[in-house]
Amino acid sequence: MGRVSAHVLWLCAVLAMVACFGVGAQAGRTQAGRTLLQSTCANPALPDVNLTAYAGVWYQIGATAVQKSFTETDAVCISGRYSLITSGPNNNAIRIRLDSYNTSSGDYSALIGLLNVNGRSFNLQFPGLPASDYRIIYLKGDPIKDRYKTAMTYSCTTGSTQAINILSRKPTLDGDTIAELVAYAQSLGITLEANNQIVLTPQDAITCGRNDD
Numbered sequence: 001m002g003r004v005s006a007h008v009l010w011l012c013a014v015l016a017m018v019a020c021f022g023v024g025a026q027a028g029r030t031q032a033g034r035t036l037l038q039s040t041c042a043n044p045a046l047p048d049v050n051l052t053a054y055a056g057v058w059y060q061i062g063a064t065a066v067q068k069s070f071t072e073t074d075a076v077c078i079s080g081r082y083s084l085i086t087s088g089p090n091n092n093a094i095r096i097r098l099d100s101y102n103t104s105s106g107d108y109s110a111l112i113g114l115l116n117v118n119g120r121s122f123n124l125q126f127p128g129l130p131a132s133d134y135r136i137i138y139l140k141g142d143p144i145k146d147r148y149k150t151a152m153t154y155s156c157t158t159g160s161t162q163a164i165n166i167l168s169r170k171p172t173l174d175g176d177t178i179a180e181l182v183a184y185a186q187s188l189g190i191t192l193e194a195n196n197q198i199v200l201t202p203q204d205a206i207t208c209g210r211n212d213d
Contacts (some may be wrong), residue, residue: 041156044137044188046120051094053143054136055084058151058167062178062200064192067163074104077208078201080167082115092117096124101208133157138184152181154190164190164198171203171210 060078072078081097094115101108113126115134123131138152149169156162166173166181182198192198205212 038156038158038160038162041158041162042154042189042191044135044154044185044190046135046137047139048120049136049139050143050148051084051092051117053141053147054139054151055082055094056147056169057081058169059171059203060201061166061168061173061203062198063165064163065196065199066161067165068199072100072201074102075100076103076202076204077101090114090116094122103207137188137190138181150177150181152185154185161196162190162192164192166198171205171208171212 058080060080063072078098078100080099083095083097085091085093085095094117096113096115098111098113099108111126113124115122115124116131122134122136124134125131133155135154136151137154138150139148140151141147141149147169150173151167153165153167154162155164164182164185166178178198178200182192185192
């Protein structure tokens with residue numbers, strides 16, 4: 001599926017929401033040659049996660065620039081469908097289907113992975129690829145009455161790059177909310193380089209084939 005398939009780092013990413021989301025030594029360098037590889041990673045306190053409330057469709061609102069540049073080039077309309085597995089060998093894991101549209105090739109892509117629970121953190125596994133770090137660091141919404149509405153994931157592995165993914169149940173978030181989420185990540189000890197800030201994900205309804213009326 002080309003470069004979009006490497007989008008496993010989202011949620012690099014995903015999160016990183018990333019989470020995923022390392023992208024490798026070459027991907028961790030800027031054009032000026034400055035490295036973005038992490039000598040250490042932040043270790044934010046993680047909330048308890050109600051997996052049932054986390055399931056469902058999430059839209060990627062934005063992700064850090066290194067992830068966007070090297071694993072999501074020309075990818076728009078990025079979303080993920082999370083389904084909680086309640087039986088069998090993968091009981092209590094989450095099946096993820098990642099969807100995106102490539103504006104260069106004109107192709108829609110889908111990728112299936114597995115989000116495994118590891119205490120309060122997770123690891124994200126896609127076929128043929130090593131498991132990646134995936135930490136849910138922010139949740140907003142009432143998990144008892146309804147599903148979470150907003151989430152943020154963080155991914156970092158020493159010697160690789162770090163990534164943040166901002167997720168929402170709706171295709172867009174207002175700028176103030178995005179700024180507040182970035183500030184919250186900073187309050188957890190996550191420092192993003194000037195050239196690895198949040199880049200918004202285009203979620204145009206017509207391009208993405210949605211009817212937002």
